[in-house]
Amino acid sequence: MRVKQPLYKLPLAVAMAVSASALWASEHAELNGHVAAGMEHDNNLTVDELNSSSDNSDEAWVFDAGLEAILKPTKALNLALDYSVSGSRYQTYDEFDQDIHLASADLSYDFDPVTVGASYHYSHATLDSDPFLDFTRTSVYLGSLLGDSTYLMVSLQDKTKEFEDSDARDADIKGASFDAFFFFNDARSHLLFGIDGDQEDAEADAYDNRLIRVRVSWVHKFQMADQENRLRLKWRYEDREYDEVVIAADEPLLSNPFTEDLQERTSEQRADQAWIVEAGWRIGLNEVLSLEPKVSYGHYTSNVESADYDKTVAGVTLRADF
Secondary structure, three states: OOOOHHHHHHHHHHHHHHHHHHHHHOOOEEEEEEEEEEEEEEOOOEEHHHOEEOOOOEEEEEEEEEEEEEEOOOOOEEEEEEEEEEEEEEOOOHHHOEEEEEEEEEEEEEOOOEEEEEEEEEEEEEEOOEEEEEEEEEEEEEEEEEOOOEEEEEEEEEEEEEEOOOHHHOEEEEEEEEEEEEEEOOOOEEEEEEEEEEEEEEOOHHHOEEEEEEEEEEEEEEEEOOEEEEEEEEEEEEEEEEEEEEEEEOOOHHHOHHHHHHOOEEEEEEEEEEEEEEEEEEEEOOOOEEEEEEEEEEEEEEOOHHHOEEEEEEEEEEEEEO
16 A cells, blocks of 8 residues: 555644644643664664565664653543654665654543553554555553552554555554563662564465564663663563465485476474564763663574574664753
């Protein structure tokens, strides 16, 4: 499906107009923004949604900018509107250049002790300046604070993927997730345990799959040289099993060139596993600027060759918050 440019610019205009007018009209509003730019090195350029790795490395300029409006008409009612754009520009392999436009809205009401909410996310991704993927996620959730240090949340999601040049990969996805947050150090630190489950129904049966994902992250905020710092560690594991089998040819019988068409064939269920670890340190330089070095490593295994690879990305960005 071809998405015209105004579709993904409209949420930004609406969010900015609504949030800006509300910000001036009411004390129950907040507007935040950020701009970041930097450089990163990727030792294995990949297009994750296509299960494709290149075995080539490159450096890229990266950027990220966003606006967030938080509106609180009442103490219990909360509306968050967000728009961001991020991208990368590679030095050699510009066919991997990517931009991602993301717009979202989240509405929640605190019934004490249970919070009920709904959210909508829309993203438009380009690859080498051409439309690539449109993704939507609609979710409803319940959250509850247990005591002073534990927050639990369950969510049901309905998601869609629409590729510009590969209708076979277009898919509807039903998902569910559970998250447990544990706060300590006067809420300046927290530990998250999460689990997700997805059932993906694609246009082509070969891409139908079931996904289980486990997530763990740790965030710690602290003062250094009178400036705010943040350490973040993340780990996740993914297990994806496809409905259709992979059919592979064995070696020709007797290694005889005249019997190449008489190859024995084996079949097995396609299964992909991955574990990814990330680390980042946001170093406060002053009240506005921060520097963030970060590194990630991913180990992807599969019985499909194109989805079997390792990947390391390291970089540093300069960020301004306002």
